[in-house]
Amino acid sequence: xxxxxSADLALNIKNLTAGYPDNVVLKxxxxxxxxxxxxxxIGPNGGGKSTLLKTAVGLLPxxxxxxxxxxxxxxxxxxxxxxxxxxxxxxxxNFPITVLDVVLQGRLVRQGLWGRYSKEDYDSxxxxxxxxxxxxxxxxxxxxxxxxxxxxxxxxxxxxxEADLILLDEPSTGLDAKAQHELADLFLTLSQxxxxxxxxxxxxxxxxxxxxxxxxxxxxVLVEGKxxxxxxxxxxxxxxxxxxxxxxxxxxxxxxxx
Amino acid sequence: MSIELxxxxxxxxxxxxxxxxxxxxxxxxxxxxxxxxxxxxxFMGDAISHTAFTGIALALILxxxxxxxxxxxxxxxxxxxxxxxxxxxxxxxxxxxxLFTGIxxxxxxxxxxxxxxxxxxxxxxxxxxxAIQAKELMLVASVALVLGVVMxxxxxxxxxxSFDPVGAEAAGFPVAFFQGMLxxxxxxxxxxxxxxxxxxxxxxxxxxxxxxxxxxxxxLKILVLLSSAFGLLSSFLxxxxxxxxxxxxxxxxxxxxTALFGLILGIQKLRGA
Numbered sequence: 001x002x003x004x005x006s007a008d009l010a011l012n013i014k015n016l017t018a019g020y021p022d023n024v025v026l027k028x029x030x031x032x033x034x035x036x037x038x039x040x041x042i043g044p045n046g047g048g049k050s051t052l053l054k055t056a057v058g059l060l061p062x063x064x065x066x067x068x069x070x071x072x073x074x075x076x077x078x079x080x081x082x083x084x085x086x087x088x089x090x091x092x093x094n095f096p097i098t099v100l101d102v103v104l105q106g107r108l109v110r111q112g113l114w115g116r117y118s119k120e121d122y123d124s125x126x127x128x129x130x131x132x133x134x135x136x137x138x139x140x141x142x143x144x145x146x147x148x149x150x151x152x153x154x155x156x157x158x159x160x161x162e163a164d165l166i167l168l169d170e171p172s173t174g175l176d177a178k179a180q181h182e183l184a185d186l187f188l189t190l191s192q193x194x195x196x197x198x199x200x201x202x203x204x205x206x207x208x209x210x211x212x213x214x215x216x217x218x219x220x221v222l223v224e225g226k227x228x229x230x231x232x233x234x235x236x237x238x239x240x241x242x243x244x245x246x247x248x249x250x251x252x253x254x255x256x257x258x
Numbered sequence: 259m260s261i262e263l264x265x266x267x268x269x270x271x272x273x274x275x276x277x278x279x280x281x282x283x284x285x286x287x288x289x290x291x292x293x294x295x296x297x298x299x300x301f302m303g304d305a306i307s308h309t310a311f312t313g314i315a316l317a318l319i320l321x322x323x324x325x326x327x328x329x330x331x332x333x334x335x336x337x338x339x340x341x342x343x344x345x346x347x348x349x350x351x352x353x354x355x356x357l358f359t360g361i362x363x364x365x366x367x368x369x370x371x372x373x374x375x376x377x378x379x380x381x382x383x384x385x386x387x388x389a390i391q392a393k394e395l396m397l398v399a400s401v402a403l404v405l406g407v408v409m410x411x412x413x414x415x416x417x418x419x420s421f422d423p424v425g426a427e428a429a430g431f432p433v434a435f436f437q438g439m440l441x442x443x444x445x446x447x448x449x450x451x452x453x454x455x456x457x458x459x460x461x462x463x464x465x466x467x468x469x470x471x472x473x474x475x476x477x478l479k480i481l482v483l484l485s486s487a488f489g490l491l492s493s494f495l496x497x498x499x500x501x502x503x504x505x506x507x508x509x510x511x512x513x514x515x516t517a518l519f520g521l522i523l524g525i526q527k528l529r530g531a
Contacts, residue, residue, distance in 0.1 A: 057428035076430070084428030095296060095421045096476040105418050109429040117414075141476045154425075161429060 007072045010035045010165045010196035011056060014067035018048075018055040024063065025051040027220050033198060033213065035071070035164070038191045040207055040227075041200040043217035044240055049200035050087070052217065053167045057084045071165055078165075080110060083158030085168040088150070093143030099153050100138040103128055106160030121160075128156040132186070148179030155186065166190070168199040184210040207231060267501045272388050279390045280493040280511060282402045283451040284463055288471075288489030289409060290447040291464035292482045293440060295472060297420055301351065302339055302441075303461040305358035307448050309335040311457040312365030314382060319372050325397065325449060331361075332445035340441060362457075385456035385508030387497075394453065401450045405443055416440050417478060454493075455508035466515040467492060473522050488518055 006012055011033040019025030025048040033039045041049045054060045058075050062068065070078025083106075106128075107121040129135050132152040137145060142153055151171055158166050172180045184206050187197050191212075201207075207214060207227050214230040216222040216239050223230050267273040294303050310328040317327025339354060370376045381389070390398075409416070418426050419436045427433040444464070451460045467488035471481050496511030 058430075059424060059428055079428065079430035082429060084425055086422075086424045090424060092421065096472070096478045096481055097417065097421055098477070101414075101417070101478075102421075105414075105422070105426075108414055108418055109426050109431040112430075112432060113435075157425075163429070167428075 006032075006069070008035055009033065009069065010037065010071055011039075011198065012067055012069040012072075013052075013056065013065065015065055016052075016055065016062055016068065017064040018060060018062045019051055020060070025219065026055070026217075029217070029221055031215055031221065031224065033196060035196050036191055036194055037196055037213050038187055038211045039196070039198045039213040039215065040211045041198065041215045041217055042202070042204060042207070042230075042239070043222075044242075045202075047218040047239075049202075049217060050169050053084065053169055053198070053200055057082055057167060059084070081162065081164045083154075083161055083163035083166045085151070085154045085158070085166070085171065087169045088147065088174055090169075091150075093150070095143065097142055098139050099134060099142050099145070100125060100129070102142050102153050103138075103156045103160055106157040106162075109161055125156075125160050128159040131159065132156045146179070147174040148176075148182060151175070151179075151183055152186070155190070164194070165196045165198070168197070170201060171199050172201060172203045180206060204231065204236075267498065272390075273497070273501065275390050275392065275395050276387045276507065277494065277497055279395050279398055280387050280454045280497060280507070281490055282398055283447075283454050284467070284489035284493040284511070285486045286402045286405050287447045287451045287460075287463040288467035288485040289482050290405065290444055291468040291489075292471070292478075292485050293416060293420055294444060294464050295468040299444070300461060300465045301354065302336070303444065303448060303464050305339065305354050306332045306335045306445050307452065307457050307460040308358045308362040310445075310449055310452060311382060312361050312368070314452070315365040315369040315375075318375050318378060319368060328449045328452065329446065332449050333442055336441040336445045337438065340438065381456070382452070383456050383458050384506060385452070385454050385459070387454045387507050390453055398450050398453075401446060405447060408439075408443060412436065412439065455512055459508055459512045462512040462515060463489065466512070466519055470515070470519040470522050473519075473526060488515065492518060 009032050011031065013032070014030045016029045017024065017027055018029075025046070029048070029052065031052075041052060043049055051060060055062050056068070056070065056075075058079060068075055070082055072078070103125045104117060104121060106125070107117060126135070126138075129138055132155060134149065134152055134156060137149065142150065145153065155166070171183060175183060180203070187199070187210060191197055208231060211227055213225070214227050215224045216230055216235060218239055222239055223235050267277070291303075294300060310332040313327035313329070313331030314324045315327075317324045320327075335358065338357075342353060366379065369379050369382075415436045418431065419433045419440070423433045423437065448460055448464070451463050455463055468481070468485040470488045471484035475481050475484060492515035493511050496514040497507055499505060499514065500507040500510040
């Protein structure tokens with residue numbers, strides 16, 4: 001029996017249970033993200049933000065699920081149009097590779113086993129570099145760029161890959177306020193161009209101004225919806241209470257009972 | 259130094275073969291070694307060379323080609339290590355060290371206990387490049403050619419799976435396939451280099467020239483070329499010194515490679531200070 005794939009969904013997950021061999025992180029998670037959405041996953045550490053992203057792109061095998069679709073396709077074929085940007089600390093920034101070579105890799109992952117770079121591949125890479133204002137760094141070793149510039153290099157690669165769904169794990173880590181705003185603006189531009197962006201983030205600051213959709217995740221889906229619906233005090237207390245002490249109005253530290 | 263003196267070693271057929279053989283393996287080992295250094299796989303290279311020794315020992319005892327024996331064990335080790343790292347994240351170094359020293363010890367016991375072969379032990383451990391035959395040289399040359407072509411054809415893919423395996427796998431790129439291929443190339447490069455410098459020192463041919471090159475450049479293609487150049491330079495200088503001073507050739511080549519690393523590092527420290 002084949003699934004019915006919903007064409008207007010970038011991400012369609014139903015009843016997903018996933019995690020690591022001795023640690024079930026996600027239990028019965030269902031989540032749908034419409035194409036062109038700017039979606040954020042928030043939640044405490046260990047709440048499964050990274051696990052959800054990694055399972056969606058096939059880096060972790062799911063334990064159980066009813067539906068798992070990327071851009072209306074089963075994961076195997078959908079992944080060709082998916083770009084995943086790992087956490088900054090997961091990348092070896094000492095690796096001797098230039099900005100242009102990283103961006104060109106967007107074509108390499110599409111080619112798979114065999115193929116050479118064509119003139120068109122170079123053209124689209126230069127175009128992407130120009131779009132992100134990185135032209136003059138094209139021969140620079142990627143690790144010597146700033147955090148914000150590194151993010152843009154990987155986003156440029158996603159463009160060159162013609163990825164329609166871009167997943168980012170903690171993209172704002174290590175960025176100063178200015179770089180965070182620039183990144184948010186880029187997300188907006190990309191989503192207006194039809195791209196779907198899903199970012200796992202611990203940074204709740206710019207959620208309301210940038211994102212259309214928020215998933216609050218703590219092993220299970222706590223709540224999802226528009227930022228102002230999700231980011232209520234009651235929800236945030238529920239989401240983070242058992243992980244952080246709260247400072248009360250008179251400066252006293254209160255630990256929530258669970 | 260007069261021209262006669264420079265050309266002197268080349269009047270002997272065995273020296274010509276030694277120069278060609280060592281030159282070839284040091285170029286290819288140094289090129290492949292770039293990836294070993296970038297990925298921090300020196301320990302794995304050591305494991306491969308030690309288990310390859312036992313493959314050679316078994317091949318000698320069974321009367322089959324030593325290259326077949328060595329290659330079988332080397333590839334098995336490389337793939338075994340990957341399997342180990344995939345199934346468990348704990349203490350791989352320890353598990354690997356126990357496994358490869360154990361297999362290595364078995365090889366030594368087997369070989370020294372088999373009448374007529376104990377003499378091979380020394381040449382396997384320390385190399386015997388002066389004894390390389392024309393037939394073996396042809397084999398080394400063909401392997402070097404094949405490895406060179408494969409490296410050139412898939413260079414960008416090896417770079418991709420070394421730099422960002424996670425992002426590549428997420429986009430459906432066959433990461434495991436190219437990582438496996440890279441490991442097999444490393445294993446093959448080690449196997450053909452054993453005759454030149456022996457089991458114990460072979461890992462130096464992989465990592466020392468590449469490490470020296472990485473002190474100088476951050477451009478990947480230049481890194482590979484420079485690494486090969488350092489490998490070739492070490493092997494030629496090493497063989498010269500070994501010829502004129504009667505030092506063991508394999509060890510001398512490695513000493514020169516190490517000295518080059520020290521020299522470049524020293525110059526950089528002095529400049530920086």
